[in-house]
Every structure is written in structure tokens, then in C-alpha cells.
Amino acid sequence: MNHEFLCIADDCPNCADETVTSGAMRWTMPLLKLGEKRYYLGIFFKANWYRASQFCRYHGMHLASINSQEENDKLEKHIRDFGLGHEHFWTSGTDQGEEGTFFWMANGRPVTFENWNTGEPNNFRYENGEEEHCLELWNRDGKGLKWNDSPCSFETYFVCEIQ
Numbered sequence: 001m002n003h004e005f006l007c008i009a010d011d012c013p014n015c016a017d018e019t020v021t022s023g024a025m026r027w028t029m030p031l032l033k034l035g036e037k038r039y040y041l042g043i044f045f046k047a048n049w050y051r052a053s054q055f056c057r058y059h060g061m062h063l064a065s066i067n068s069q070e071e072n073d074k075l076e077k078h079i080r081d082f083g084l085g086h087e088h089f090w091t092s093g094t095d096q097g098e099e100g101t102f103f104w105m106a107n108g109r110p111v112t113f114e115n116w117n118t119g120e121p122n123n124f125r126y127e128n129g130e131e132e133h134c135l136e137l138w139n140r141d142g143k144g145l146k147w148n149d150s151p152c153s154f155e156t157y158f159v160c161e162i163q
Contacts (some may be wrong), residue, residue: 031162034074039064040157043084049134052090052158053105061160063092065104072115075159076137076145085139088150090158093135095149097125102135102149106161111135114147121149 003034031038040061042052053063079085094108102111102121117140125131132149135155139145 019047032078034078035070037161037163038066039052039075039078040160040162041072041079041082041084042160043082043090046157047090048155049090049094049152049158050078055091056158056160061162063090064159064161065092065106065109066113066115068113069115072113072145073122079137079145079159082159085145088154088155088156089137090143091137091147092134092144093147095121095123096133096152097132101127116147117141117143117146118147123149128149 002058002073015122027058029038037047040056040059042055047055061081062074073110078102079087079089082145093102093111095106097103100121103109104111117138121132121135123132130151130153132151134150134152134154136148136150136154137145137159139151
């Protein structure tokens with residue numbers, strides 16, 4: 001089944017087409033409204049954490065932060081409904097400021113709600129010396145989109161948010 005991210009009022013009652021102004025340009029982004037936040041799934045290209053963050057910021061958004069089980073579950077359901085529950089998605093979570101202390105780059109706040117996969121975060125060190133400092137959603141073992149720390153250079157999909 002081909003899944004495109006289109007918000008049509010009849011098919012997606014929680015979706016809201018919004019125009020995001022960025023500088024002198026205007027972009028119409030298909031946004032999913034969940035509570036106080038609106039999300040944009042970056043599924044048309046894969047990017048490393050920095051490029052994903054740049055894309056979100058350019059369009060007046062941030063990489064997403066997840067502050068509750070409810071937010072996590074709704075976002076996961078939306079991703080699964082698009083048939084993308086097996087993919088990886090960047091969030092704004094990182095411990096680049098201090099190893100082992102994750103915070104949300106989107107708002108600068110420490111991570112308080114956690115949904116790590118078993119054994120994560122583990123800051124795995126790769127043969128090239130790169131370590132894991134960026135937080136992704138990933139269905140590693142069929143238990144749903146849990147959190148994993150991953151190398152920030154890894155190219156994957158991403159989730160932007162705007163409040």
C-alpha cells in the first residue's frame with residue numbers, strides 16, 4: 001500500500017493544514033494536530049540529525065520532543081497508521097551537552113518522561129569511533145516505537161513539531 005502524507009479532513013479528523021511562514025517564503029505543511037502540538041512527519045527524504053533539525057527550523061518548527069506517555073502513544077499510532085512503524089525517526093533528544101544526560105533541543109528542557117528500549121541508552125561506540133548521542137524512535141524488536149540513542153550522522157526520517 002502506498003502511503004503519502006496528505007491530510008484530508010474526511011480521512012484525518014486530527015489533521016490541520018497550516019501555512020508556516022519562514023522568512024519571506026510561505027510553506028503549506030500537512031500537520032497532524034495532537035493536543036497542544038502539531039507534528040510533521042519528515043518522510044520524503046532521510047537526513048542526519050543535524051540536517052533534520054535544520055529542515056524543521058527552516059520551516060518554523062523544531063525536531064519533536066515527547067513529554068508524556070500519551071504524546072508518545074499518539075505519535076506512535078500516527079506513524080504506524082501510515083505503515084511506517086518499522087522505520088527510524090529522529091526526535092530533538094540529545095546528550096551532546098553531557099554524556100548520559102538527555103535533553104530536548106526543541107525547548108532546552110531535560111528529558112523527564114522516558115520510553116527507552118531495553119538496554120538503552122547505551123552510547124554504543126562504533127569502529128570509526130562515533131558514539132550515540134541523538135534520540136530516535138525505533139521498533140527494534142517488535143515492541144513498538146521505543147527510544148534508542150543512535151549516531152547523529154545516521155540518516156533516517158524525522159518528526160518536526162510546532163506548538
